[in-house]
Amino acid sequence: MNRDNELEKILESIKNKDYSVEHETTPIDLPAPKPKTEFEFKEAPKEAAPVEEEPVTEETLTKEAPKEETGGFNIMELAGFSEAQKEEEPVKEEPVKKEKPVKEKKPKSPEKKKTVAIFSAVAAAWVLIALGFVLFFSGSNLYVKKYEKKYNMPFPKGIPHEFCDLYGQNPTLAGRLDIDGKETLLYGKPDGGGALFEKGSDINADQHYRAAALEVSDADLETLYGTGEAYTSSSQSFTFKTIHGEKQTYHIIAAYYVNTKPEDDNGYVFPYNCYGNFSSKSYNHYQDAIKRRSLYTTGYTISKDDYCMTLSVPTDIMPDFRFVVVGVRTDEVKKITETKENKMLHYPQAYCDKLGIRNIFKQFSKPWYPEIVTENGDKIQLSEKDFS
Numbered sequence: 001m002n003r004d005n006e007l008e009k010i011l012e013s014i015k016n017k018d019y020s021v022e023h024e025t026t027p028i029d030l031p032a033p034k035p036k037t038e039f040e041f042k043e044a045p046k047e048a049a050p051v052e053e054e055p056v057t058e059e060t061l062t063k064e065a066p067k068e069e070t071g072g073f074n075i076m077e078l079a080g081f082s083e084a085q086k087e088e089e090p091v092k093e094e095p096v097k098k099e100k101p102v103k104e105k106k107p108k109s110p111e112k113k114k115t116v117a118i119f120s121a122v123a124a125a126w127v128l129i130a131l132g133f134v135l136f137f138s139g140s141n142l143y144v145k146k147y148e149k150k151y152n153m154p155f156p157k158g159i160p161h162e163f164c165d166l167y168g169q170n171p172t173l174a175g176r177l178d179i180d181g182k183e184t185l186l187y188g189k190p191d192g193g194g195a196l197f198e199k200g201s202d203i204n205a206d207q208h209y210r211a212a213a214l215e216v217s218d219a220d221l222e223t224l225y226g227t228g229e230a231y232t233s234s235s236q237s238f239t240f241k242t243i244h245g246e247k248q249t250y251h252i253i254a255a256y257y258v259n260t261k262p263e264d265d266n267g268y269v270f271p272y273n274c275y276g277n278f279s280s281k282s283y284n285h286y287q288d289a290i291k292r293r294s295l296y297t298t299g300y301t302i303s304k305d306d307y308c309m310t311l312s313v314p315t316d317i318m319p320d321f322r323f324v325v326v327g328v329r330t331d332e333v334k335k336i337t338e339t340k341e342n343k344m345l346h347y348p349q350a351y352c353d354k355l356g357i358r359n360i361f362k363q364f365s366k367p368w369y370p371e372i373v374t375e376n377g378d379k380i381q382l383s384e385k386d387f388s
Contacts, residue, residue, distance in 0.1 A: 156204075158245040167243060174203040175242040177212070179219040179311070180235050186212055194218065195311075200275035200386065203242055206375075211273035211310045213322075221313045222323040225255040228296040228339035237333045240309065250309055250327030251334075253300035256293040257351065258312075260320045262384075264350035268367045271387050272310055272324045276372035279379055280304070285368055290326060292346040292361070296339040302328065318351055 144155050144164070151168035159167060167173045172188030174197055185194035188203070195218055197203070198211040214221070224234045231252075240248045258272045259265045270289065278286060283304050290302065302308065307329040315323040344360070352359040369382045 198273035265348040
């Protein structure tokens with residue numbers, strides 16, 4: 001008997017619950033049969049064929065999502081999505097930035113408000129001043145051009161309007177003097193009348209010493225400054241408005257008499273009408289000469305850096321004598337309330353003879369003329385002919 005047939009019979013007998021079947025061959029030890037309820041044969045499920053995945057394209061992404069039947073309602077629409085809306089990846093929520101707490105601005109204190117207001121006012125004032133300067137100089141250029149065309153010649157820079165016609169008629173005009181409320185024009189030549197700049201004095205040069213000759217009708221200097229008492233009662237000052245628009249104030253600090261002819265003082269005329277810039281040696285000599293000749297002492301000592309201007313007028317004390325005052329330029333005139341008599345007064349020889357007094361300076365005095373320094377630093381020794 002074939003072994004396979006034998007096995008088949010055994011299985012058949014087991015199936016029919018017939019356990020009496022014997023093996024024709026060598027018995028095979030089999031496990032005890034299980035109850036029917038525990039032993040069932042089931043067909044193995046067939047393996048599903050692998051589904052080929054459709055490649056993702058723009059078309060597949062745009063396909064509508066299938067609608068689910070929910071009693072006639074579209075779940076996607078209920079959720080707030082349209083049919084054509086694509087499934088999107090969940091949006092990553094950015095962390096909420098913490099806002100910095102806003103600091104409350106403290107109200108400005110009254111003092112600070114006042115400071116800001118003052119600063120604003122000052123700034124506005126400077127703007128107005130700057131604008132005024134621009135308008136002033138623009139306007140001055142306009143009217144000066146008109147006068148330059150009228151007189152067919154150049155005019156000084158900054159010349160005031162009031163001087164334009166006067167300058168056009170006489171280009172030697174230097175400015176206007178105001179002495180104790182009386183005004184007079186000052187020229188470089190006597191063509192226009194009025195006061196006259198002495199030889200060598202020049203308004204267009206930076207000179208520490210200038211001199212002007214006036215008439216008594218221009219200013220009665222002798223009456224105003226002839227004595228110490230008259231000096232303390234006067235204004236002790238004069239002003240000079242130049243053709244360049246500058247207003248200069250001079251404080252009168254000395255007054256004296258001088259001869260204009262050499263024979264009236266042993267062949268010498270003191271250079272009261274000095275001009276230019278002195279060397280150190282000449283400055284010291286001039287300072288000493290003014291102290292000796294002054295009718296009274298005011299206590300003022302001329303400095304090397306001072307700008308001086310002398311004014312002179314004719315006098316009746318002696319023929320061909322002049323009365324001279326010395327002014328020092330200043331920003332503010334501080335009036336001198338007390339003077340002292342000069343007990344060592346140096347008069348010209350002719351006046352000493354008239355008074356019948358001894359000229360104590362006769363044997364010690366030597367003719368002196370200043371040494372001036374040019375803009376280039378060169379020194380020039382002046383002489384009698386430079387003042388005649």
